[in-house]
Amino acid sequence: MMTADMKTRVEERVNEGLKNQWYPVAKSVEIRTDRPYGAMALGRKMVLWRDENGDIRCIEDFCPHRGAPLSYGEVHDGNIGCRYHGVIVDGTGTVQRVPAMPDCPMEGRKALRSYRVQEAGDAVFVFVSDSEDDEPHELPLPTELSDPAWTGFLCTAEWGVNYRYALDNLADPMHGCYLHAESFTLAFGSKQDLLELDNRDDGFRVSRVGQVGENFDWVEFAVEEGGMFCHLDIPYPPAAGPGGHMRILGYVTPVGPRTCKVFFWRMRKVDGFDRESWRFLYRARLEEQHWNVLEQDRVMLEGMPDDARSREMLYQHDIGVAHLRRALHRAAKEQIAAEDAALAAE
Ligand code: FES
Ligand SMILES: [Fe+2]
Structure with missing residues (x-):
């Protein structure tokens, strides 16, 4: 207890x-x-x-x-x-x-x-960390950032909410087909589904049961000692140029009690001419559309009260949110216990 x-x-x-x-x-x-x-x-x-x-x-x-x-x-x-x-x-x-x-x-x-x-x-x-003498863990990086087969663009933004809202939002694939229903990439798929959770040693995956590759249908969180990030795929319509889905990598940095900074890499695994044409299309047209989607997230989250958690009613679709929160709590508890033990040993 x-x-x-x-x-x-x-x-x-x-x-x-x-x-x-x-x-x-x-x-x-x-x-x-x-x-x-x-x-x-x-x-x-x-x-x-x-x-x-x-x-x-x-x-x-x-x-x-x-x-x-x-x-x-x-x-x-x-x-x-x-x-x-x-x-x-x-x-x-x-x-x-x-x-x-x-x-x-x-x-x-x-x-x-x-x-x-x-x-x-x-x-x-x-x-x-609290002291500059603390030995750092390894920086957790997804292969998309080290494997040159992937190419992409980094987009950052400051949001006026505690970082937990931004993480919860990423652990919640079902909002794609509602909040972003009018958007270029997320207008597809069914609006009813169940979600499943796959818990792994190094993180977890939340996915829709009824569809894959139609919308924001799954997300994977890597929870490592040195940090946390997630990735997910957004299906691209043919008008978005050659290549498969767009991969999104997300990191969220806690800034202050009501501010965070989001880092999203939009990536694709394409080479040669396809690579160049996607990069061109991204700069010319797609970037703005993706920015608008991100703004929908920001506005929604900033509109939620700070203590939303004390009154919310979760249902089956929130298994990812609940799991993420448990993982954060567990990590925080371990961290505090280790600090207390170090203090007691002094
Ligand atoms: S030099 Fe005076 S405050 Fe920095
Ligand atoms: Fe979103």
Whole structure:
């Protein structure tokens, strides 16, 4: 039995986002050598930039002098200079120079924590943990991002909801033929069905029983130590050009209590001329249509109250949602228990 206190802590941890995981925070192209980029994950403000070698540096977005956001500053020789009074901090979070004051004792002090960063599939992932000394797990990546047979585009958006709503939405294939019924790709298939759940060691799959390949009919979640992502297929009508279904890869980053950032890769396994023609068609026409579908999700979720969970009535179609929530709870509980054990051992 969980104590009431433990229950609250688990719930809070799930709402905030699991720690010790890799979360995407930006597109690769957004992180540059000539200006800093401010990001937020799990309520932590971070600033990212590229040093002279093109390597990404990421530290707390907080000037050690008086707390101004370093992301408002400038990049100088691979370090970051605060806009407020010019203090210069390097990629390890150490103060390099205080130009306004000769021999200032702040110089040489390690004042800020840094975060580990990895780039994959045109995105920047940050390992979010309590200490920079935490050894990161492996970054969980689907084959679609490592196998060059796949090609695609990354789309990101900030949504004004807790990240759990975005994950629930992904674990719920039945909304496709309703919410997106007027759309280009999701207008097909039956509006009644049952869903089934296939639980695996490394995640789970939710699928419609009555149809495959007509609409958003299944989704697979990979739940690994270092993070969580999902993929699903969207059938493409002939007007969407050559190739089979469009594969969508999704990661959701918890930003704050009521904000998240979604990362969706739209991918296809096509080569040669087909590849080029799909990429062209995507940029020219499909991207906007897919964006409109995503907007339907955003508007719907942002319209739901924060405490919808306390009044909802789930039915059979919500097996994916329920399973996902259990997985998050289990992971949060394990995380808290491990932290308590580490504290007790000190
Ligand atoms: S607050 Fe950054 S230099 Fe003063
Ligand atoms: Fe949707």
